Amino acid sequence: MIALESYILVAGLLFAIGAFGVLLRRNTLILFMCLELMLSASILGLIAFSRYNATAEVAMMSGNLLVLFIIAIAACEVAVGLAIIVTLWRRQQTVDVSELTALKN
Amino acid sequence: MREFLFYFFAALTVVPGLFVAISRNPVNAAMNMILSFIGLAALFVMLESYFLAILQVLVYAGAIVVLFLFIIMLIDAERAPKSGWLTSLAAVAALALMVTGLLTLLYSGESGTFAVAGETAPAALSQTFGVELFTRYLLPFQVTGFMLLMAMVGVIVISRKDAAEDKGGEA
Structure with a gap:
């Protein structure tokens, strides 16, 4: 059996890479993809913890159901975020975050 | 294996x-x-x-x-232009910090012992999922469905063409 900390290490690495991409990239689409990576990393952590806390009575159902709801919310979030990106493109013809300075000053 | x-x-x-x-x-x-x-x-x-x-x-x-x-x-x-070297440096530094923090947290022994997996195979079949979803978790399930509906309506409202032009928000 793989130890719990290995899964947490993978989840943490994926989360760190997602945050790295959010800091590094300027294209809003890739930024958004990196956000999705971070969300999936947190899902992996949740599933790992729920598996390792499972007993015969509580067979890790609640943790997995929480992940089910998180996936549904993530789908909502992607749809709304991409709609915002499309509207942004239609108005300003750019997806570069360093050019979106309407709220500056 | x-x-x-x-x-x-x-x-x-x-x-x-x-x-x-x-x-x-x-x-x-x-x-x-x-x-x-x-x-x-x-x-x-x-x-x-x-x-x-x-x-x-x-x-x-x-x-x-x-x-x-x-x-x-x-x-x-x-294609997006290259990020500036300062941005890249800051991002790499942040990544290194996060990975170092993660490794310290996991392997320094300060966070105590980790859980060991039980031998019982969890009941993660889709049948148990369905039963749980429609009995104990019925309310969150319906709230999620409503949330999906709200997201759909919101997407339509945001991406309507005339809405973008009526406001005329050239910022």
Whole structure:
């Protein structure tokens, strides 16, 4: 059996890479993809913890159901975020975050 | 064998994830994201969450990446310019800090012992999922359905063409 900390290490690495991409990239689409990576990393952590806390009575159902709801919310979030990106493109013809300075000053 | 599979799928998750973060072409990033999500689904299988693994492939690697690709084709953005060296340096420093913090937290022994897996195979079949979802978790389930409806209405309102032009918000 793989130890719990290995899964947490993978989840943490994926989360760190997602945050790295959010800091590094300027294209809003890739930024958004990196956000999705971070969300999936947190899902992996949740599933790992729920598996390792499972007993015969509580067979890790609640943790997995929480992940089910998180996936549904993530789908909502992607749809709304991409709609915002499309509207942004239609108005300003750019997806570069360093050019979106309407709220500056 | 199990260890080898774990390392293989962990690499399949993390390495394409890194390529998502460092690629400048959005299509390449989306393709690498599919690979990363497939590796993640395999890790879910190793954690005996078979239903969620299937759902991960269907929803993330299927629907969400296709939606991303569709938007990439729609807005047809050119390759983004290179980030400045200061931005890159700051991002790499942040990554190094986060990884160091993670390794310290996991392996310094300060966080105590970790849980060990029980021998009982968890009941993560889709049948148990359905029963639980429609009995104990009926209210959250319906709230989620309503949330999806709200997201749909919100997307239509946001991306309506005349709404964007009526406001005329050239900022």
